[in-house]
Amino acid sequence: MMFYKYATRLVIMGIVLGVAGLVWQHKQDEPRVFVIHSYNTDLSWVNSIDEGILAQLNSELPSAQVRFHYMDLKNHNGCNFRRRSTRDVLYGIMDWKPDYLLLVDDLAQELIGAHYLAYENKVFPEKSLAERLFAQDCPEQDLDFYEQTYAQSWDSLPQIVFAGVNYSVEPYGYFNAVNTQGIYEHKNFVALSETLLDLSRYCGDERATAVLPLNDNSPTARRELTSYRQFNWFPLELMEPTAVSTLAEWKQQVALANENRAMLLIANYQQVETEKGSKQFVPADQLIHWTVSHAHFPVLGAGTNFVDDGGMMTVAIAGLEQGKELVNLMKRPRQERTLVDSAVKRADQFLVGLAARKAKQSCDNRLPKIYQAYAKETGLYRFEEVSEVLYVEP
Numbered sequence: 001m002m003f004y005k006y007a008t009r010l011v012i013m014g015i016v017l018g019v020a021g022l023v024w025q026h027k028q029d030e031p032r033v034f035v036i037h038s039y040n041t042d043l044s045w046v047n048s049i050d051e052g053i054l055a056q057l058n059s060e061l062p063s064a065q066v067r068f069h070y071m072d073l074k075n076h077n078g079c080n081f082r083r084r085s086t087r088d089v090l091y092g093i094m095d096w097k098p099d100y101l102l103l104v105d106d107l108a109q110e111l112i113g114a115h116y117l118a119y120e121n122k123v124f125p126e127k128s129l130a131e132r133l134f135a136q137d138c139p140e141q142d143l144d145f146y147e148q149t150y151a152q153s154w155d156s157l158p159q160i161v162f163a164g165v166n167y168s169v170e171p172y173g174y175f176n177a178v179n180t181q182g183i184y185e186h187k188n189f190v191a192l193s194e195t196l197l198d199l200s201r202y203c204g205d206e207r208a209t210a211v212l213p214l215n216d217n218s219p220t221a222r223r224e225l226t227s228y229r230q231f232n233w234f235p236l237e238l239m240e241p242t243a244v245s246t247l248a249e250w251k252q253q254v255a256l257a258n259e260n261r262a263m264l265l266i267a268n269y270q271q272v273e274t275e276k277g278s279k280q281f282v283p284a285d286q287l288i289h290w291t292v293s294h295a296h297f298p299v300l301g302a303g304t305n306f307v308d309d310g311g312m313m314t315v316a317i318a319g320l321e322q323g324k325e326l327v328n329l330m331k332r333p334r335q336e337r338t339l340v341d342s343a344v345k346r347a348d349q350f351l352v353g354l355a356a357r358k359a360k361q362s363c364d365n366r367l368p369k370i371y372q373a374y375a376k377e378t379g380l381y382r383f384e385e386v387s388e389v390l391y392v393e394p
Contacts, residue, residue, distance in 0.1 A: 033098060037070045046319070055320075109174070113172055169182070177339060210236055211262055212241075214242055215243050300314065316353070317350055
C-alpha cells in the first residue's frame, strides 16, 4: 500500500512537472511581445524600428505573437491625452498579459516601463514609480488606473526591453530593477562632428567656425543638453545648446547663430509652439524650411525625418538596428540581477540622409563624394551591417 501511494505521488509529480515544462516551452516558443511606441507612424524613425523588430522576429522567433501600439505623444502631449493614452496601454497589458514589453523612446519608459519594476529577491516597489512620475508632470489628473493595473506577481511580470532612450534610464528606476535591459539611442557625436567640419569647409560663401545645437523644449531634447555640452567639438566652437519653447525663441537662436558664424545642429523640432502657451505646434516641415532659408550657414539634422522635412543633410541613429536589438535582447535569459549602465547596449549603426539638390546649391559640388556615393548607390533606402543610408531627391 505504501509503495502504491509513493508511486502515485511520483506519477502526479511527473505530470505536474511535465505540464509545467510544456507551459515553459510554449512561452519560449510563442512569447507574447507587446511593442509600445511613444510616438506614431508619421515618423520614419518609428517605421524603421518596426521593420527591424519584424525582420528579427521572423528570423529568430517566427511563432511569437506580436502587437504594436502607438501612443502618439509627439503630436498630442497634453496631460489629458497622455492620461488616456497611458490608461489604454496599461489596461491592454493587463488584459493580454504579454511576456515582453518592447518600449521605444523616453515617454514609454516613464509612463509604462516604470510601472512594471521588480527588485532583487523579487521585491516590488510599494507604489508604481510611473504613477509618481506622471503626477509630477500632471498633478491634476486622475491616475486611479495605475493602482488598478499594478501587478506584484513575479510570474506575470513582463520583461522590459527598451530602445530610443537618449540619455539615461536612471529616472525610470531601471537601474534598481532586475527585469530591464535595452539599447540607448545616444547620438553618434563623432560622425556629427566630422560631418559638420566637412560642411564648414565646403559649404556656404563664408566658412562657419562654430556649432549651435538647437532643439524644441520637449523632455527628450532637455535631457540631451548635457551630452552636447560634454562632447569636444574642436576645432569648432560650441555655442550654448538650447531647448526653446516658441517660434519667436527659435528665430532668435537662428539669428544668434548667424551673428556668430555658427552652423545649426537640429534633432528635435516637432514641439515648437506658435506662441507661448498656445499648445499649437509649428508644422515640422514649415519650421525646417524656414530655418534653412534664413540660416546663413549650413544646417545639419540629427533625426531621421530631417531631410523629408526640408533639411539638406542628416546624420542619425539607425532605427533598424534599434528594432533588431530589441529582439536580440529579448532572447537573452532573465538575469534576475540589477541593470547597470555599462550593461546597456550602445548604438553602433547610423544613417546619412542627403537632399542632393540642396547640397549642390549650398556646397557647389565640393562636398566629399562619399556622402553622395552612399546615397546614389542605395536609392531611397539601403540597410546594411555597418550603416543604414537614406537618399532623398527633393
